[in-house]
Amino acid sequence: MAETSYDVIVIGGGPGGYVAAIRAAQLGFKTAVVEKKHLGGICLNWGCIPTKALLRSAEIYHYMEHAKDYGLSAEKIGFDIGAVVKRSRGVSQQLNTGVGFLMKKNKIDVIWGSATLTAPGKIKVEAAPDAPKGALGGGDYLGKHIIVATGARPRALPGIEPDKKLIWTYFEAMVPDRMPKSLLVMGSGAIGIEFASFYKTMGADVTVVEVMPQILPVEDEEIAALARKRFEKQGMKILSGAKVTGVTKQADSLTVHVEDSKGAKQDFQVERMISAVGVVGNVDGLGLENLGVKIERGIIVTDGYGRTNVPGVYAIGDVAGAPMLAHKAEHEGVICVETIKGLHTHPMDKAKIPGCTYCTPQIASVGLTEKKARELGRDIRVGRFPFIGNGKAIALGEPEGLVKTIFDKKTGELLGAHLIGAEVTELIQGFVIAMNLETTEEELIHAVFPHPTLSETMHESVLDAYGRVIHT
Structure with a gap:
């Protein structure tokens, strides 16, 4: 059985799963990933990435329609929805291929099929019908540590179930x-x-x-x-x-x-x-109940390090609960594997996980909302700065937006940041880093932000919270 025995088996090749596998391989574990259809999971193939490709096409189309606002002219503007979709699928395919390359580079075995836990440290895989030729597939596999990273699927409401047509x-x-x-x-x-x-x-x-x-x-x-x-x-x-x-x-x-x-x-x-x-975790058909793995409201219960109540069984990503975000799953996977290795780790701090919505205008946030901070009894300072006061936003033709920051009045701790406007999904990480470094308003006020950039709105929002705003 040596050839089918692993230190770590990850069930699911999505963002959480493949990142956990790579980190496991880096740490010297003999590692395998079980995936039934797509390396990269829903996020890469049917979620985060292809939707951003679609939204990029829509953004370009919007700019073309409003070319005159920039002193330009464009005639007979139109689109080919088939070509838009084809580009989106091509982007996903490129990244899917990239994940496959990373598996080979890190000497991670990919087992194609659907896995069921049959006993502690053992899984049975039913081969995928469209598995690559010559790939590992159906059979029994042993794993000292088994990480469940099976993701989630769309929730369906009774009587309004999706039919794929209407x-x-x-x-x-x-x-x-x-x-x-x-x-x-x-x-x-x-x-x-x-x-x-x-x-x-x-x-x-x-x-x-x-x-x-x-x-x-x-x-x-x-x-x-x-x-x-x-x-x-x-x-x-x-x-x-x-x-x-x-x-x-x-x-x-x-x-x-x-x-x-x-x-x-x-x-x-x-x-x-x-x-x-919404979505629901993919916990069905894994054999978790037979092993006594604790599941509550369709979510596998873990301890913050990915560990379930059953030794040797772990869960990360969407199947382990909210927030159901790819970057949360990736970080969770690293924490889980490093904990297995015995490294000094910290449990996932969900208060510092950013959320992004790539609509027009973009929305991004991290930490407590103003309402939640007040509900928790925090004495707070709130700063706001509108995009209309920012030179770069006006030059871009994107003057509608707002950066809002929330601080603890006594300590200066940054409790939350909430943004709406152009490219705020790229700006939010500045606040995420600040929160992780336990930065106070003093460091943010004295930081020099480049001009002209949209990031200056972040600085001004902090200044506003402390009565020092310049450009409003």
């Missing part, structure tokens, strides 16, 4: 065969809003329905309100505090029945609908 998940929304003239998006989290933004920019009539009173429910209220204002200015219809109660399907369209919090009902006739009401 009701889409993000899978179908990424590869439309034609651009629908009208679209309803159920759910206004990051996935829902990104698709709403893409389809609206490309010319579809878009309606968003959100059951919570606030769209983008995890974001700061002030930022979410600004986002809603911008979306509605773009022509997007938004109904918050409302729910989809059912659908009536026609041959190539559907009627979506919506009810608000007061019981008022409204019907929307649309060509397509996207269900974006």
